[in-house]
Amino acid sequence: MNYRHAFHAGNFADVFKHAFLMMALETLRAKDKPFVVVDTHAGIGLYDLAGTEAGKTGEWEQGIGRLTGRDDLPQPLQPYVQAIRDLNPDGGLRWYPGSPWLEAKALRQKDRLIACELHPEDAPALDHNLRRFGGVRVENADGYAVLKGQVPPPERRGLVLIDPPFERTDEIDVIIRALRSAVKRWASGSYAIWYPIKDPAATMAFHEAVAGLAADGVTSAWALDLMVRPPRWSDTLNGCGFVFINPPWGVLKAAEAVMPWLTAVLEQQPGARWTGRWLVGEG
Numbered sequence: 651m652n653y654r655h656a657f658h659a660g661n662f663a664d665v666f667k668h669a670f671l672m673m674a675l676e677t678l679r680a681k682d683k684p685f686v687v688v689d690t691h692a693g694i695g696l697y698d699l700a701g702t703e704a705g706k707t708g709e710w711e712q713g714i715g716r717l718t719g720r721d722d723l724p725q726p727l728q729p730y731v732q733a734i735r736d737l738n739p740d741g742g743l744r745w746y747p748g749s750p751w752l753e754a755k756a757l758r759q760k761d762r763l764i765a766c767e768l769h770p771e772d773a774p775a776l777d778h779n780l781r782r783f784g785g786v787r788v789e790n791a792d793g794y795a796v797l798k799g800q801v802p803p804p805e806r807r808g809l810v811l812i813d814p815p816f817e818r819t820d821e822i823d824v825i826i827r828a829l830r831s832a833v834k835r836w837a838s839g840s841y842a843i844w845y846p847i848k849d850p851a852a853t854m855a856f857h858e859a860v861a862g863l864a865a866d867g868v869t870s871a872w873a874l875d876l877m878v879r880p881p882r883w884s885d886t887l888n889g890c891g892f893v894f895i896n897p898p899w900g901v902l903k904a905a906e907a908v909m910p911w912l913t914a915v916l917e918q919q920p921g922a923r924w925t926g927r928w929l930v931g932e933g
Protein backbone atom coordinates (compact mmCIF):
# COMPACT_ATOMS: atom_id res chain seq x y z
CA MET A 651 0.00 0.00 0.00
CA ASN A 652 2.01 2.94 -1.29
CA TYR A 653 -0.78 5.41 -1.97
CA ARG A 654 -1.02 8.28 0.53
CA HIS A 655 -3.81 10.73 -0.08
CA ALA A 656 -1.91 13.56 1.66
CA PHE A 657 0.03 14.14 -1.60
CA HIS A 658 -3.18 14.76 -3.51
CA ALA A 659 -5.50 16.37 -0.95
CA GLY A 660 -7.50 19.27 -2.37
CA ASN A 661 -6.56 18.60 -6.00
CA PHE A 662 -9.09 18.95 -8.84
CA ALA A 663 -10.23 15.37 -8.32
CA ASP A 664 -10.91 15.99 -4.62
CA VAL A 665 -12.82 19.17 -5.44
CA PHE A 666 -15.06 17.31 -7.88
CA LYS A 667 -15.48 14.34 -5.53
CA HIS A 668 -16.11 16.30 -2.35
CA ALA A 669 -18.40 18.88 -3.97
CA PHE A 670 -20.72 16.14 -5.26
CA LEU A 671 -20.39 14.17 -2.03
CA MET A 672 -21.68 17.23 -0.17
CA MET A 673 -24.63 17.52 -2.55
CA ALA A 674 -25.47 13.84 -1.94
CA LEU A 675 -25.26 14.39 1.83
CA GLU A 676 -27.50 17.46 1.58
CA THR A 677 -30.11 15.29 -0.16
CA LEU A 678 -29.96 12.74 2.66
CA ARG A 679 -30.31 15.49 5.26
CA ALA A 680 -33.35 16.92 3.49
CA LYS A 681 -35.53 14.13 4.92
CA ASP A 682 -36.07 13.55 8.60
CA LYS A 683 -35.43 9.79 8.54
CA PRO A 684 -32.02 8.58 9.82
CA PHE A 685 -29.33 7.58 7.32
CA VAL A 686 -26.01 5.73 7.28
CA VAL A 687 -22.89 6.51 5.28
CA VAL A 688 -20.34 3.78 4.56
CA ASP A 689 -17.02 5.21 3.34
CA THR A 690 -15.06 2.16 2.14
CA HIS A 691 -11.75 3.99 1.51
CA ALA A 692 -11.62 6.86 3.94
CA GLY A 693 -8.01 8.14 4.12
CA ILE A 694 -7.09 10.19 7.22
CA GLY A 695 -9.96 12.69 7.13
CA LEU A 696 -7.99 15.92 7.52
CA TYR A 697 -5.02 17.23 5.55
CA ASP A 698 -2.45 19.96 6.12
CA LEU A 699 -1.90 21.77 2.82
CA ALA A 700 1.17 23.41 4.38
CA GLY A 701 2.60 19.95 5.20
CA THR A 702 5.46 18.16 3.45
CA GLU A 703 3.34 15.82 1.34
CA ALA A 704 0.96 18.44 -0.07
CA GLY A 705 3.91 20.81 -0.52
CA LYS A 706 5.77 18.27 -2.65
CA THR A 707 3.10 18.14 -5.34
CA GLY A 708 1.29 21.47 -4.89
CA GLU A 709 -1.71 19.79 -6.54
CA TRP A 710 -4.20 21.65 -4.34
CA GLU A 711 -3.25 24.92 -6.03
CA GLN A 712 -4.98 23.70 -9.20
CA GLY A 713 -7.89 22.40 -7.15
CA ILE A 714 -9.34 23.98 -4.05
CA GLY A 715 -6.86 26.85 -4.44
CA ARG A 716 -8.90 28.01 -7.45
CA LEU A 717 -12.23 28.05 -5.57
CA THR A 718 -11.90 29.58 -2.13
CA GLY A 719 -11.34 33.14 -3.30
CA ARG A 720 -14.22 33.12 -5.78
CA ASP A 721 -17.35 35.14 -5.09
CA ASP A 722 -19.33 33.70 -8.02
CA LEU A 723 -19.76 30.13 -6.72
CA PRO A 724 -22.87 28.37 -8.04
CA GLN A 725 -25.23 27.78 -5.12
CA PRO A 726 -24.83 23.95 -4.95
CA LEU A 727 -21.06 24.39 -4.39
CA GLN A 728 -21.49 26.71 -1.44
CA PRO A 729 -21.89 24.08 1.34
CA TYR A 730 -18.64 22.41 0.20
CA VAL A 731 -16.62 25.62 0.04
CA GLN A 732 -18.17 26.78 3.31
CA ALA A 733 -16.96 23.57 5.01
CA ILE A 734 -13.41 24.48 3.99
CA ARG A 735 -13.82 28.09 5.08
CA ASP A 736 -15.09 26.79 8.46
CA LEU A 737 -11.89 24.76 8.83
CA ASN A 738 -9.80 27.86 8.11
CA PRO A 739 -11.49 30.59 10.15
CA ASP A 740 -8.56 33.01 9.71
CA GLY A 741 -9.38 33.20 5.99
CA GLY A 742 -6.30 31.27 4.83
CA LEU A 743 -6.21 27.84 3.21
CA ARG A 744 -4.24 25.40 5.31
CA TRP A 745 -6.62 22.62 6.41
CA TYR A 746 -8.48 20.51 3.88
CA PRO A 747 -11.19 17.96 4.81
CA GLY A 748 -11.29 14.41 3.51
CA SER A 749 -14.50 12.58 2.64
CA PRO A 750 -15.07 11.13 6.15
CA TRP A 751 -14.72 14.58 7.70
CA LEU A 752 -17.42 15.99 5.41
CA GLU A 753 -19.63 12.98 6.10
CA ALA A 754 -19.14 13.15 9.87
CA LYS A 755 -19.93 16.87 9.83
CA ALA A 756 -23.17 16.18 7.95
CA LEU A 757 -24.47 13.64 10.49
CA ARG A 758 -27.37 14.50 12.74
CA GLN A 759 -27.71 12.76 16.12
CA LYS A 760 -29.66 9.87 14.62
CA ASP A 761 -27.30 9.25 11.67
CA ARG A 762 -24.20 7.02 11.46
CA LEU A 763 -20.90 6.91 9.59
CA ILE A 764 -18.73 3.83 9.14
CA ALA A 765 -15.33 4.90 7.83
CA CYS A 766 -12.93 2.18 6.67
CA GLU A 767 -9.19 2.60 6.21
CA LEU A 768 -6.87 -0.34 5.67
CA HIS A 769 -3.49 1.39 6.06
CA PRO A 770 -2.08 0.62 9.52
CA GLU A 771 -0.83 4.19 10.06
CA ASP A 772 -3.70 6.05 8.40
CA ALA A 773 -6.50 4.29 10.32
CA PRO A 774 -5.34 5.59 13.76
CA ALA A 775 -4.83 9.06 12.24
CA LEU A 776 -8.40 8.93 10.91
CA ASP A 777 -9.69 7.81 14.29
CA HIS A 778 -7.89 10.72 15.93
CA ASN A 779 -9.12 13.28 13.40
CA LEU A 780 -12.77 12.20 13.68
CA ARG A 781 -12.78 12.01 17.48
CA ARG A 782 -14.66 15.31 17.79
CA PHE A 783 -17.73 13.94 15.94
CA GLY A 784 -20.48 11.69 17.29
CA GLY A 785 -22.02 8.74 15.43
CA VAL A 786 -18.76 7.70 13.77
CA ARG A 787 -17.12 4.27 13.73
CA VAL A 788 -13.66 3.87 12.23
CA GLU A 789 -12.72 0.41 11.00
CA ASN A 790 -9.09 -0.48 10.32
CA ALA A 791 -10.19 -3.04 7.75
CA ASP A 792 -10.81 -3.78 4.07
CA GLY A 793 -13.68 -1.51 3.06
CA TYR A 794 -15.14 -4.01 0.61
CA ALA A 795 -15.39 -6.66 3.36
CA VAL A 796 -16.94 -4.16 5.80
CA LEU A 797 -19.49 -3.12 3.16
CA LYS A 798 -20.51 -6.73 2.70
CA GLY A 799 -21.24 -7.05 6.42
CA GLN A 800 -23.21 -3.78 6.61
CA VAL A 801 -25.88 -4.25 3.98
CA PRO A 802 -28.77 -3.90 4.25
CA PRO A 803 -28.38 -1.35 7.06
CA PRO A 804 -31.21 -1.08 9.60
CA GLU A 805 -31.89 2.52 8.50
CA ARG A 806 -32.54 1.35 4.89
CA ARG A 807 -31.43 4.83 3.80
CA GLY A 808 -27.95 5.99 3.02
CA LEU A 809 -24.90 6.35 0.87
CA VAL A 810 -21.88 4.18 0.14
CA LEU A 811 -18.78 6.02 -1.07
CA ILE A 812 -16.20 3.84 -2.84
CA ASP A 813 -13.00 5.79 -3.49
CA PRO A 814 -10.08 3.37 -3.84
CA PRO A 815 -6.51 4.33 -4.77
CA PHE A 816 -6.59 2.19 -7.96
CA GLU A 817 -3.18 0.73 -7.14
CA ARG A 818 -4.35 -2.79 -7.94
CA THR A 819 -4.74 -3.64 -11.61
CA ASP A 820 -7.99 -5.52 -10.87
CA GLU A 821 -9.62 -2.69 -8.88
CA ILE A 822 -12.50 -2.32 -11.36
CA ASP A 823 -13.31 -6.04 -11.08
CA VAL A 824 -13.20 -5.82 -7.29
CA ILE A 825 -15.55 -2.82 -7.34
CA ILE A 826 -18.04 -4.54 -9.63
CA ARG A 827 -18.01 -7.69 -7.48
CA ALA A 828 -18.56 -5.63 -4.32
CA LEU A 829 -21.42 -3.71 -5.95
CA ARG A 830 -23.06 -6.85 -7.29
CA SER A 831 -23.10 -8.39 -3.83
CA ALA A 832 -24.23 -5.15 -2.10
CA VAL A 833 -27.07 -4.21 -4.47
CA LYS A 834 -28.53 -7.69 -4.25
CA ARG A 835 -29.06 -7.14 -0.52
CA TRP A 836 -29.63 -3.37 -0.53
CA ALA A 837 -31.12 -2.37 -3.85
CA SER A 838 -32.39 1.02 -2.70
CA GLY A 839 -29.09 2.35 -1.32
CA SER A 840 -27.19 5.10 -3.10
CA TYR A 841 -23.70 4.11 -4.20
CA ALA A 842 -21.12 6.64 -5.40
CA ILE A 843 -17.99 5.25 -7.03
CA TRP A 844 -15.18 7.66 -7.84
CA TYR A 845 -12.66 6.78 -10.59
CA PRO A 846 -9.65 8.38 -12.24
CA ILE A 847 -9.72 8.98 -15.99
CA LYS A 848 -6.40 8.41 -17.71
CA ASP A 849 -7.34 6.37 -20.77
CA PRO A 850 -11.00 7.04 -21.72
CA ALA A 851 -11.24 3.49 -23.13
CA ALA A 852 -10.79 2.11 -19.60
CA THR A 853 -13.55 4.42 -18.39
CA MET A 854 -15.87 3.17 -21.11
CA ALA A 855 -15.15 -0.41 -20.06
CA PHE A 856 -16.00 0.50 -16.46
CA HIS A 857 -19.25 2.16 -17.55
CA GLU A 858 -20.18 -0.95 -19.52
CA ALA A 859 -19.49 -3.14 -16.50
CA VAL A 860 -21.78 -0.92 -14.38
CA ALA A 861 -24.45 -1.12 -17.09
CA GLY A 862 -24.20 -4.91 -16.75
CA LEU A 863 -25.33 -4.62 -13.13
CA ALA A 864 -28.86 -4.19 -14.50
CA ALA A 865 -28.86 -7.99 -14.52
CA ASP A 866 -28.36 -7.89 -10.73
CA GLY A 867 -31.29 -5.58 -10.11
CA VAL A 868 -29.76 -2.11 -10.59
CA THR A 869 -32.46 0.08 -12.13
CA SER A 870 -30.72 3.44 -12.14
CA ALA A 871 -27.06 4.36 -12.68
CA TRP A 872 -25.63 7.66 -13.88
CA ALA A 873 -22.04 8.63 -14.74
CA LEU A 874 -20.61 12.12 -14.41
CA ASP A 875 -17.18 12.71 -15.94
CA LEU A 876 -14.89 15.73 -15.80
CA MET A 877 -11.89 16.07 -18.12
CA VAL A 878 -9.53 18.88 -17.10
CA ARG A 879 -7.57 18.41 -20.34
CA PRO A 880 -7.98 16.38 -23.52
CA PRO A 881 -6.68 12.82 -22.97
CA ARG A 882 -3.60 13.07 -25.21
CA TRP A 883 -1.49 10.94 -22.85
CA SER A 884 -3.07 7.97 -21.17
CA ASP A 885 -0.57 7.77 -18.30
CA THR A 886 -1.60 11.04 -16.63
CA LEU A 887 -4.68 11.99 -14.66
CA ASN A 888 -6.67 13.73 -17.38
CA GLY A 889 -9.91 13.72 -15.48
CA CYS A 890 -12.09 11.80 -13.09
CA GLY A 891 -15.65 10.72 -12.67
CA PHE A 892 -18.39 9.40 -10.43
CA VAL A 893 -20.81 6.62 -11.09
CA PHE A 894 -23.92 6.99 -8.98
CA ILE A 895 -26.19 4.00 -8.51
CA ASN A 896 -29.56 5.36 -7.40
CA PRO A 897 -28.24 8.93 -7.77
CA PRO A 898 -29.45 11.33 -5.07
CA TRP A 899 -31.78 13.87 -6.69
CA GLY A 900 -29.67 16.76 -5.37
CA VAL A 901 -26.72 15.54 -7.42
CA LEU A 902 -28.69 15.23 -10.65
CA LYS A 903 -30.33 18.60 -10.14
CA ALA A 904 -27.05 20.36 -9.39
CA ALA A 905 -24.86 18.91 -12.15
CA GLU A 906 -26.24 21.11 -14.95
CA ALA A 907 -25.86 24.21 -12.78
CA VAL A 908 -22.40 23.39 -11.47
CA MET A 909 -20.43 21.52 -14.11
CA PRO A 910 -20.00 24.25 -16.77
CA TRP A 911 -18.62 26.61 -14.11
CA LEU A 912 -16.50 23.95 -12.38
CA THR A 913 -15.05 22.67 -15.66
CA ALA A 914 -13.96 26.17 -16.66
CA VAL A 915 -12.43 26.87 -13.24
CA LEU A 916 -10.54 23.55 -13.02
CA GLU A 917 -9.35 23.46 -16.66
CA GLN A 918 -5.64 22.61 -16.93
CA GLN A 919 -5.34 22.70 -20.70
CA PRO A 920 -7.71 23.99 -23.39
CA GLY A 921 -10.34 21.38 -24.18
CA ALA A 922 -11.67 20.65 -20.67
CA ARG A 923 -15.20 19.22 -20.78
CA TRP A 924 -17.80 17.34 -18.80
CA THR A 925 -20.43 14.73 -19.57
CA GLY A 926 -23.31 13.20 -17.67
CA ARG A 927 -25.02 10.09 -18.99
CA TRP A 928 -27.30 7.31 -17.88
CA LEU A 929 -25.75 3.85 -17.81
CA VAL A 930 -28.90 2.14 -16.53
CA GLY A 931 -32.42 3.62 -16.67
CA GLU A 932 -33.19 7.30 -17.13
CA GLY A 933 -33.94 8.47 -13.63
Ligand SMILES: C[S@@+](CC[C@H](N)C(=O)[O-])C[C@H]1O[C@@H](n2cnc3c(N)ncnc32)[C@H](O)[C@@H]1O
Pocket residue numbers: 651653654655667690691692693694695747748749750766767768769772791792793794813814815
Ligand atom coordinates in the same frame (compact mmCIF):
# COMPACT_ATOMS: atom_id res chain seq x y z
C1 LIG B 1 -8.17 7.91 -2.54
S1 LIG B 1 -7.79 7.60 -0.88
C2 LIG B 1 -9.25 8.02 -0.02
C3 LIG B 1 -9.54 9.47 0.05
C4 LIG B 1 -10.80 9.81 0.79
N1 LIG B 1 -11.94 9.01 0.33
C5 LIG B 1 -11.15 11.26 0.64
O1 LIG B 1 -11.87 11.61 -0.30
O2 LIG B 1 -10.73 12.07 1.47
C6 LIG B 1 -7.84 5.86 -0.77
C7 LIG B 1 -7.56 5.30 0.63
O3 LIG B 1 -7.93 3.92 0.65
C8 LIG B 1 -7.03 3.21 1.49
N2 LIG B 1 -7.20 1.79 1.10
C9 LIG B 1 -6.59 1.09 0.11
N3 LIG B 1 -7.13 -0.13 0.00
C10 LIG B 1 -8.13 -0.21 0.92
C11 LIG B 1 -9.09 -1.20 1.28
N4 LIG B 1 -9.14 -2.38 0.64
N5 LIG B 1 -9.96 -0.93 2.27
C12 LIG B 1 -9.93 0.26 2.93
N6 LIG B 1 -9.05 1.24 2.64
C13 LIG B 1 -8.16 1.01 1.65
C14 LIG B 1 -5.70 3.86 1.20
O4 LIG B 1 -4.80 3.64 2.28
C15 LIG B 1 -6.09 5.33 1.05
O5 LIG B 1 -6.00 6.01 2.27
